[in-house]
Amino acid sequence: MDFKKIFNNNVALTEDSNQTEMVVMGRGLSFQKKVGDQVELEKIEKTFITPSKGFADKLSDLLDEIPYEMMELSKEIIEMVNEDLHTELNDSLYLTLSDHLHFAVTRTKNGIPIRNALMWEVQKFYKAEYQASLKALNMIKTKTGVSMPEDEAASIALHLFNARQDGSGMEETMAMTNIVNDVTSIVKYHYGFDFNEDSMNYSRFITHLRYFAYRMLRGELNDDNNDGLFQQVQLQYPQAYECTKKVQAYLKKQYKMEMTTDESAYFIIHIQRVSNREKK
Structure with missing residues:
Protein backbone atom coordinates (compact mmCIF):
# COMPACT_ATOMS: atom_id res chain seq x y z
CA MET A 1 0.00 0.00 0.00
CA ASP A 2 1.51 3.31 -1.16
CA PHE A 3 0.77 6.95 -0.40
CA LYS A 4 -1.16 8.55 -3.28
CA LYS A 5 -1.98 11.88 -1.62
CA ILE A 6 -1.00 13.24 1.79
CA PHE A 7 -3.57 15.46 3.49
CA ASN A 8 -1.69 16.07 6.73
CA ASN A 9 0.55 14.23 9.19
CA ASN A 10 -2.29 11.95 10.22
CA VAL A 11 -4.51 11.32 7.18
CA ALA A 12 -3.66 10.25 3.65
CA LEU A 13 -5.07 8.75 0.48
CA THR A 14 -3.49 5.41 -0.43
CA GLU A 15 -3.69 2.85 -3.20
CA ASP A 16 -3.17 -0.88 -2.90
CA SER A 17 -1.92 -3.40 -5.46
CA ASN A 18 -5.45 -3.70 -6.91
CA GLN A 19 -5.54 0.08 -7.47
CA THR A 20 -8.21 0.48 -4.80
CA GLU A 21 -8.11 3.92 -3.22
CA MET A 22 -8.49 4.12 0.56
CA VAL A 23 -8.34 6.88 3.11
CA VAL A 24 -6.19 5.89 6.08
CA MET A 25 -5.98 7.61 9.46
CA GLY A 26 -3.43 7.33 12.24
CA ARG A 27 -1.41 9.68 14.42
CA GLY A 28 1.85 10.52 12.65
CA LEU A 29 1.01 8.08 9.85
CA SER A 30 2.22 10.34 7.04
CA PHE A 31 4.74 12.48 8.94
CA GLN A 32 7.75 13.18 6.68
CA LYS A 33 6.31 10.90 4.01
CA LYS A 34 5.85 11.66 0.32
CA VAL A 35 3.73 10.34 -2.52
CA GLY A 36 4.92 6.88 -3.57
CA ASP A 37 6.29 5.89 -0.16
CA GLN A 38 4.98 2.73 1.45
CA VAL A 39 2.52 3.03 4.32
CA GLU A 40 3.56 1.67 7.70
CA LEU A 41 0.55 -0.56 8.26
CA GLU A 42 1.04 -0.76 12.02
CA LYS A 43 0.32 2.98 12.29
CA ILE A 44 -3.11 2.75 10.66
CA GLU A 45 -5.94 3.31 13.14
CA LYS A 46 -8.83 3.58 10.66
CA THR A 47 -9.28 2.93 6.96
CA PHE A 48 -12.18 3.26 4.56
CA ILE A 49 -12.67 3.09 0.80
CA THR A 50 -13.33 6.41 -0.94
CA PRO A 51 -17.04 6.59 -1.79
CA SER A 52 -16.81 8.65 -4.99
CA LYS A 53 -14.58 10.56 -7.40
CA GLY A 54 -13.61 13.95 -6.09
CA PHE A 55 -13.92 12.72 -2.51
CA ALA A 56 -10.19 13.21 -1.88
CA ASP A 57 -10.38 16.92 -2.79
CA LYS A 58 -13.38 17.46 -0.51
CA LEU A 59 -11.56 15.66 2.29
CA SER A 60 -8.49 17.81 1.79
CA ASP A 61 -10.56 20.99 2.16
CA LEU A 62 -12.26 19.59 5.26
CA LEU A 63 -9.03 18.58 6.96
CA ASP A 64 -7.61 22.06 6.56
CA GLU A 65 -10.10 23.14 9.24
CA ILE A 66 -10.55 20.12 11.54
CA PRO A 67 -7.92 19.23 14.17
CA SER A 168 -28.50 8.97 2.98
CA GLY A 169 -28.32 12.65 3.93
CA MET A 170 -29.29 14.86 6.84
CA GLU A 171 -32.12 16.61 4.98
CA GLU A 172 -33.77 13.27 4.29
CA THR A 173 -33.35 12.19 7.92
CA MET A 174 -34.95 15.41 9.16
CA ALA A 175 -37.81 15.03 6.67
CA MET A 176 -38.39 11.47 7.91
CA THR A 177 -38.49 12.75 11.48
CA ASN A 178 -41.10 15.37 10.61
CA ILE A 179 -43.28 12.81 8.79
CA VAL A 180 -43.17 10.39 11.72
CA ASN A 181 -44.03 13.17 14.17
CA ASP A 182 -46.89 14.55 12.06
CA VAL A 183 -48.47 11.15 11.38
CA THR A 184 -48.35 10.11 15.05
CA SER A 185 -50.02 13.43 15.92
CA ILE A 186 -52.77 12.77 13.38
CA VAL A 187 -53.44 9.32 14.90
CA LYS A 188 -53.30 10.64 18.46
CA TYR A 189 -55.79 13.45 17.86
CA HIS A 190 -58.07 11.28 15.73
CA TYR A 191 -58.50 8.82 18.60
CA GLY A 192 -58.10 11.30 21.44
CA PHE A 193 -55.43 9.48 23.48
CA ASP A 194 -51.71 9.62 24.20
CA PHE A 195 -49.46 6.74 23.23
CA ASN A 196 -47.69 4.58 25.77
CA GLU A 197 -44.25 5.26 24.31
CA ASP A 198 -42.70 2.35 26.20
CA SER A 199 -45.07 -0.22 24.71
CA MET A 200 -44.12 -2.74 22.04
CA ASN A 201 -47.15 -1.70 19.98
CA TYR A 202 -45.94 1.89 19.84
CA SER A 203 -42.43 0.76 18.95
CA ARG A 204 -43.73 -1.36 16.06
CA PHE A 205 -45.89 1.50 14.80
CA ILE A 206 -42.95 3.93 14.82
CA THR A 207 -40.75 1.38 13.04
CA HIS A 208 -43.38 1.05 10.31
CA LEU A 209 -43.64 4.84 9.97
CA ARG A 210 -39.87 5.29 9.73
CA TYR A 211 -39.56 2.67 7.01
CA PHE A 212 -42.56 4.06 5.15
CA ALA A 213 -41.16 7.62 5.26
CA TYR A 214 -37.75 6.39 4.14
CA ARG A 215 -39.20 4.61 1.09
CA MET A 216 -41.64 7.41 0.32
CA LEU A 217 -38.94 10.07 0.19
CA ARG A 218 -36.92 7.85 -2.15
CA GLY A 219 -39.85 7.03 -4.41
CA GLU A 220 -39.62 3.34 -3.54
CA LEU A 221 -43.23 2.63 -2.53
CA ASN A 222 -44.62 -0.42 -4.31
CA ASP A 223 -48.22 -1.28 -5.14
CA ASP A 224 -49.08 -4.90 -5.84
CA ASN A 225 -52.71 -3.84 -6.34
CA ASN A 226 -53.84 -6.03 -3.49
CA ASP A 227 -57.36 -4.63 -3.59
CA GLY A 228 -58.74 -7.65 -1.78
CA LEU A 229 -56.77 -6.90 1.40
CA PHE A 230 -57.61 -3.20 1.21
CA GLN A 231 -61.35 -3.84 0.80
CA GLN A 232 -61.30 -6.29 3.68
CA VAL A 233 -59.55 -4.05 6.22
CA GLN A 234 -61.43 -0.96 5.06
CA LEU A 235 -64.72 -2.64 5.99
CA GLN A 236 -63.40 -4.40 9.08
CA TYR A 237 -61.71 -1.35 10.66
CA PRO A 238 -63.75 1.72 9.61
CA GLN A 239 -62.29 4.09 12.21
CA ALA A 240 -58.71 3.15 11.32
CA TYR A 241 -59.67 3.69 7.67
CA GLU A 242 -60.97 7.20 8.45
CA CYS A 243 -57.73 7.94 10.28
CA THR A 244 -55.71 6.63 7.33
CA LYS A 245 -57.60 8.99 5.01
CA LYS A 246 -56.42 11.90 7.17
CA VAL A 247 -52.83 10.65 6.84
CA GLN A 248 -53.32 10.38 3.07
CA ALA A 249 -54.59 13.97 2.89
CA TYR A 250 -51.59 15.20 4.89
CA LEU A 251 -49.08 13.39 2.65
CA LYS A 252 -50.78 14.65 -0.50
CA LYS A 253 -50.78 18.26 0.71
CA GLN A 254 -47.27 18.34 2.16
CA TYR A 255 -45.38 15.99 -0.17
CA LYS A 256 -47.62 15.66 -3.27
CA MET A 257 -47.65 11.94 -2.61
CA GLU A 258 -50.56 9.57 -3.29
CA MET A 259 -50.54 6.57 -0.94
CA THR A 260 -50.76 3.27 -2.81
CA THR A 261 -53.50 0.70 -2.18
CA ASP A 262 -51.02 -1.63 -0.48
CA GLU A 263 -49.64 1.08 1.76
CA SER A 264 -53.16 2.20 2.67
CA ALA A 265 -54.07 -1.34 3.71
CA TYR A 266 -50.98 -1.71 5.88
CA PHE A 267 -51.56 1.69 7.46
CA ILE A 268 -55.11 0.69 8.39
CA ILE A 269 -53.81 -2.52 9.98
CA HIS A 270 -51.04 -0.77 11.94
CA ILE A 271 -53.31 2.05 13.10
CA GLN A 272 -56.00 -0.40 14.14
CA ARG A 273 -53.48 -2.47 16.08
CA VAL A 274 -51.90 0.41 17.97
CA SER A 275 -55.20 2.24 18.62
CA ASN A 276 -57.05 -0.87 19.80
CA ARG A 277 -54.33 -1.87 22.24
CA GLU A 278 -53.73 1.67 23.46
CA LYS A 279 -57.42 2.06 24.28
CA LYS A 280 -57.37 -1.19 26.23
Whole structure:
Protein backbone atom coordinates (compact mmCIF):
# COMPACT_ATOMS: atom_id res chain seq x y z
CA MET A 1 0.00 0.00 0.00
CA ASP A 2 1.51 3.31 -1.16
CA PHE A 3 0.77 6.95 -0.40
CA LYS A 4 -1.16 8.55 -3.28
CA LYS A 5 -1.98 11.88 -1.62
CA ILE A 6 -1.00 13.24 1.79
CA PHE A 7 -3.57 15.46 3.49
CA ASN A 8 -1.69 16.07 6.73
CA ASN A 9 0.55 14.23 9.19
CA ASN A 10 -2.29 11.95 10.22
CA VAL A 11 -4.51 11.32 7.18
CA ALA A 12 -3.66 10.25 3.65
CA LEU A 13 -5.07 8.75 0.48
CA THR A 14 -3.49 5.41 -0.43
CA GLU A 15 -3.69 2.85 -3.20
CA ASP A 16 -3.17 -0.88 -2.90
CA SER A 17 -1.92 -3.40 -5.46
CA ASN A 18 -5.45 -3.70 -6.91
CA GLN A 19 -5.54 0.08 -7.47
CA THR A 20 -8.21 0.48 -4.80
CA GLU A 21 -8.11 3.92 -3.22
CA MET A 22 -8.49 4.12 0.56
CA VAL A 23 -8.34 6.88 3.11
CA VAL A 24 -6.19 5.89 6.08
CA MET A 25 -5.98 7.61 9.46
CA GLY A 26 -3.43 7.33 12.24
CA ARG A 27 -1.41 9.68 14.42
CA GLY A 28 1.85 10.52 12.65
CA LEU A 29 1.01 8.08 9.85
CA SER A 30 2.22 10.34 7.04
CA PHE A 31 4.74 12.48 8.94
CA GLN A 32 7.75 13.18 6.68
CA LYS A 33 6.31 10.90 4.01
CA LYS A 34 5.85 11.66 0.32
CA VAL A 35 3.73 10.34 -2.52
CA GLY A 36 4.92 6.88 -3.57
CA ASP A 37 6.29 5.89 -0.16
CA GLN A 38 4.98 2.73 1.45
CA VAL A 39 2.52 3.03 4.32
CA GLU A 40 3.56 1.67 7.70
CA LEU A 41 0.55 -0.56 8.26
CA GLU A 42 1.04 -0.76 12.02
CA LYS A 43 0.32 2.98 12.29
CA ILE A 44 -3.11 2.75 10.66
CA GLU A 45 -5.94 3.31 13.14
CA LYS A 46 -8.83 3.58 10.66
CA THR A 47 -9.28 2.93 6.96
CA PHE A 48 -12.18 3.26 4.56
CA ILE A 49 -12.67 3.09 0.80
CA THR A 50 -13.33 6.41 -0.94
CA PRO A 51 -17.04 6.59 -1.79
CA SER A 52 -16.81 8.65 -4.99
CA LYS A 53 -14.58 10.56 -7.40
CA GLY A 54 -13.61 13.95 -6.09
CA PHE A 55 -13.92 12.72 -2.51
CA ALA A 56 -10.19 13.21 -1.88
CA ASP A 57 -10.38 16.92 -2.79
CA LYS A 58 -13.38 17.46 -0.51
CA LEU A 59 -11.56 15.66 2.29
CA SER A 60 -8.49 17.81 1.79
CA ASP A 61 -10.56 20.99 2.16
CA LEU A 62 -12.26 19.59 5.26
CA LEU A 63 -9.03 18.58 6.96
CA ASP A 64 -7.61 22.06 6.56
CA GLU A 65 -10.10 23.14 9.24
CA ILE A 66 -10.55 20.12 11.54
CA PRO A 67 -7.92 19.23 14.17
CA TYR A 68 -6.95 15.57 14.20
CA GLU A 69 -7.96 15.38 17.87
CA MET A 70 -11.57 15.94 16.74
CA MET A 71 -11.30 13.04 14.31
CA GLU A 72 -9.93 10.87 17.09
CA LEU A 73 -12.88 11.86 19.26
CA SER A 74 -15.32 11.01 16.47
CA LYS A 75 -13.65 7.63 16.08
CA GLU A 76 -14.04 6.90 19.81
CA ILE A 77 -17.70 7.98 19.77
CA ILE A 78 -18.47 5.84 16.72
CA GLU A 79 -16.79 2.80 18.29
CA MET A 80 -18.88 3.33 21.44
CA VAL A 81 -22.10 3.60 19.42
CA ASN A 82 -21.29 0.53 17.32
CA GLU A 83 -20.79 -1.47 20.51
CA ASP A 84 -23.79 -0.09 22.43
CA LEU A 85 -26.27 -0.33 19.54
CA HIS A 86 -24.82 -3.49 18.00
CA THR A 87 -24.56 -1.79 14.63
CA GLU A 88 -21.98 -0.77 12.03
CA LEU A 89 -22.28 2.91 11.21
CA ASN A 90 -21.57 4.15 7.71
CA ASP A 91 -17.93 5.17 7.22
CA SER A 92 -18.95 8.61 5.96
CA LEU A 93 -19.85 9.46 9.57
CA TYR A 94 -16.16 9.78 10.50
CA LEU A 95 -15.97 12.93 8.40
CA THR A 96 -19.46 14.40 8.90
CA LEU A 97 -19.36 13.88 12.66
CA SER A 98 -15.84 15.32 12.95
CA ASP A 99 -16.94 18.39 11.01
CA HIS A 100 -20.09 18.76 13.10
CA LEU A 101 -18.33 18.33 16.46
CA HIS A 102 -15.60 20.80 15.56
CA PHE A 103 -18.22 23.40 14.63
CA ALA A 104 -20.36 22.67 17.73
CA VAL A 105 -17.44 22.80 20.17
CA THR A 106 -16.17 26.04 18.63
CA ARG A 107 -19.63 27.63 18.89
CA THR A 108 -20.01 26.56 22.52
CA LYS A 109 -16.59 27.95 23.42
CA ASN A 110 -17.60 31.24 21.84
CA GLY A 111 -20.79 31.38 23.89
CA ILE A 112 -23.12 30.85 20.93
CA PRO A 113 -26.13 28.78 22.09
CA ILE A 114 -26.95 25.56 20.27
CA ARG A 115 -30.62 24.78 19.74
CA ASN A 116 -32.20 21.83 17.95
CA ALA A 117 -35.77 22.33 16.77
CA LEU A 118 -36.26 18.55 16.59
CA MET A 119 -35.13 17.90 20.18
CA TRP A 120 -38.51 16.57 21.33
CA GLU A 121 -39.00 14.37 18.27
CA VAL A 122 -35.50 12.89 18.50
CA GLN A 123 -36.00 11.98 22.16
CA LYS A 124 -39.25 10.21 21.25
CA PHE A 125 -38.43 8.49 17.97
CA TYR A 126 -34.68 7.80 18.17
CA LYS A 127 -34.33 6.76 21.78
CA ALA A 128 -31.35 4.44 21.32
CA GLU A 129 -29.40 6.98 19.29
CA TYR A 130 -30.27 9.74 21.76
CA GLN A 131 -29.07 7.74 24.78
CA ALA A 132 -25.81 6.96 22.98
CA SER A 133 -25.45 10.66 22.17
CA LEU A 134 -25.79 11.60 25.84
CA LYS A 135 -22.79 9.35 26.50
CA ALA A 136 -21.03 11.11 23.63
CA LEU A 137 -21.53 14.46 25.41
CA ASN A 138 -19.59 13.09 28.39
CA MET A 139 -16.82 11.91 26.05
CA ILE A 140 -16.68 15.37 24.46
CA LYS A 141 -16.39 17.02 27.88
CA THR A 142 -13.60 14.64 28.93
CA LYS A 143 -11.68 15.20 25.69
CA THR A 144 -12.19 18.95 25.21
CA GLY A 145 -13.32 20.28 28.60
CA VAL A 146 -16.43 21.72 26.92
CA SER A 147 -19.87 20.98 28.39
CA MET A 148 -22.47 20.72 25.63
CA PRO A 149 -26.25 21.22 26.09
CA GLU A 150 -28.63 18.31 25.55
CA ASP A 151 -29.75 19.92 22.29
CA GLU A 152 -26.39 18.81 20.96
CA ALA A 153 -27.19 15.19 21.88
CA ALA A 154 -30.23 15.46 19.61
CA SER A 155 -28.07 16.75 16.77
CA ILE A 156 -25.57 13.92 17.20
CA ALA A 157 -28.43 11.40 17.36
CA LEU A 158 -29.68 12.55 13.95
CA HIS A 159 -26.20 11.99 12.53
CA LEU A 160 -26.16 8.50 14.06
CA PHE A 161 -29.58 7.60 12.70
CA ASN A 162 -28.59 8.91 9.29
CA ALA A 163 -25.43 6.76 9.35
CA ARG A 164 -27.45 3.69 10.38
CA GLN A 165 -29.78 4.12 7.37
CA ASP A 166 -26.98 4.23 4.78
CA GLY A 167 -25.56 7.73 5.03
CA SER A 168 -28.50 8.97 2.98
CA GLY A 169 -28.32 12.65 3.93
CA MET A 170 -29.29 14.86 6.84
CA GLU A 171 -32.12 16.61 4.98
CA GLU A 172 -33.77 13.27 4.29
CA THR A 173 -33.35 12.19 7.92
CA MET A 174 -34.95 15.41 9.16
CA ALA A 175 -37.81 15.03 6.67
CA MET A 176 -38.39 11.47 7.91
CA THR A 177 -38.49 12.75 11.48
CA ASN A 178 -41.10 15.37 10.61
CA ILE A 179 -43.28 12.81 8.79
CA VAL A 180 -43.17 10.39 11.72
CA ASN A 181 -44.03 13.17 14.17
CA ASP A 182 -46.89 14.55 12.06
CA VAL A 183 -48.47 11.15 11.38
CA THR A 184 -48.35 10.11 15.05
CA SER A 185 -50.02 13.43 15.92
CA ILE A 186 -52.77 12.77 13.38
CA VAL A 187 -53.44 9.32 14.90
CA LYS A 188 -53.30 10.64 18.46
CA TYR A 189 -55.79 13.45 17.86
CA HIS A 190 -58.07 11.28 15.73
CA TYR A 191 -58.50 8.82 18.60
CA GLY A 192 -58.10 11.30 21.44
CA PHE A 193 -55.43 9.48 23.48
CA ASP A 194 -51.71 9.62 24.20
CA PHE A 195 -49.46 6.74 23.23
CA ASN A 196 -47.69 4.58 25.77
CA GLU A 197 -44.25 5.26 24.31
CA ASP A 198 -42.70 2.35 26.20
CA SER A 199 -45.07 -0.22 24.71
CA MET A 200 -44.12 -2.74 22.04
CA ASN A 201 -47.15 -1.70 19.98
CA TYR A 202 -45.94 1.89 19.84
CA SER A 203 -42.43 0.76 18.95
CA ARG A 204 -43.73 -1.36 16.06
CA PHE A 205 -45.89 1.50 14.80
CA ILE A 206 -42.95 3.93 14.82
CA THR A 207 -40.75 1.38 13.04
CA HIS A 208 -43.38 1.05 10.31
CA LEU A 209 -43.64 4.84 9.97
CA ARG A 210 -39.87 5.29 9.73
CA TYR A 211 -39.56 2.67 7.01
CA PHE A 212 -42.56 4.06 5.15
CA ALA A 213 -41.16 7.62 5.26
CA TYR A 214 -37.75 6.39 4.14
CA ARG A 215 -39.20 4.61 1.09
CA MET A 216 -41.64 7.41 0.32
CA LEU A 217 -38.94 10.07 0.19
CA ARG A 218 -36.92 7.85 -2.15
CA GLY A 219 -39.85 7.03 -4.41
CA GLU A 220 -39.62 3.34 -3.54
CA LEU A 221 -43.23 2.63 -2.53
CA ASN A 222 -44.62 -0.42 -4.31
CA ASP A 223 -48.22 -1.28 -5.14
CA ASP A 224 -49.08 -4.90 -5.84
CA ASN A 225 -52.71 -3.84 -6.34
CA ASN A 226 -53.84 -6.03 -3.49
CA ASP A 227 -57.36 -4.63 -3.59
CA GLY A 228 -58.74 -7.65 -1.78
CA LEU A 229 -56.77 -6.90 1.40
CA PHE A 230 -57.61 -3.20 1.21
CA GLN A 231 -61.35 -3.84 0.80
CA GLN A 232 -61.30 -6.29 3.68
CA VAL A 233 -59.55 -4.05 6.22
CA GLN A 234 -61.43 -0.96 5.06
CA LEU A 235 -64.72 -2.64 5.99
CA GLN A 236 -63.40 -4.40 9.08
CA TYR A 237 -61.71 -1.35 10.66
CA PRO A 238 -63.75 1.72 9.61
CA GLN A 239 -62.29 4.09 12.21
CA ALA A 240 -58.71 3.15 11.32
CA TYR A 241 -59.67 3.69 7.67
CA GLU A 242 -60.97 7.20 8.45
CA CYS A 243 -57.73 7.94 10.28
CA THR A 244 -55.71 6.63 7.33
CA LYS A 245 -57.60 8.99 5.01
CA LYS A 246 -56.42 11.90 7.17
CA VAL A 247 -52.83 10.65 6.84
CA GLN A 248 -53.32 10.38 3.07
CA ALA A 249 -54.59 13.97 2.89
CA TYR A 250 -51.59 15.20 4.89
CA LEU A 251 -49.08 13.39 2.65
CA LYS A 252 -50.78 14.65 -0.50
CA LYS A 253 -50.78 18.26 0.71
CA GLN A 254 -47.27 18.34 2.16
CA TYR A 255 -45.38 15.99 -0.17
CA LYS A 256 -47.62 15.66 -3.27
CA MET A 257 -47.65 11.94 -2.61
CA GLU A 258 -50.56 9.57 -3.29
CA MET A 259 -50.54 6.57 -0.94
CA THR A 260 -50.76 3.27 -2.81
CA THR A 261 -53.50 0.70 -2.18
CA ASP A 262 -51.02 -1.63 -0.48
CA GLU A 263 -49.64 1.08 1.76
CA SER A 264 -53.16 2.20 2.67
CA ALA A 265 -54.07 -1.34 3.71
CA TYR A 266 -50.98 -1.71 5.88
CA PHE A 267 -51.56 1.69 7.46
CA ILE A 268 -55.11 0.69 8.39
CA ILE A 269 -53.81 -2.52 9.98
CA HIS A 270 -51.04 -0.77 11.94
CA ILE A 271 -53.31 2.05 13.10
CA GLN A 272 -56.00 -0.40 14.14
CA ARG A 273 -53.48 -2.47 16.08
CA VAL A 274 -51.90 0.41 17.97
CA SER A 275 -55.20 2.24 18.62
CA ASN A 276 -57.05 -0.87 19.80
CA ARG A 277 -54.33 -1.87 22.24
CA GLU A 278 -53.73 1.67 23.46
CA LYS A 279 -57.42 2.06 24.28
CA LYS A 280 -57.37 -1.19 26.23
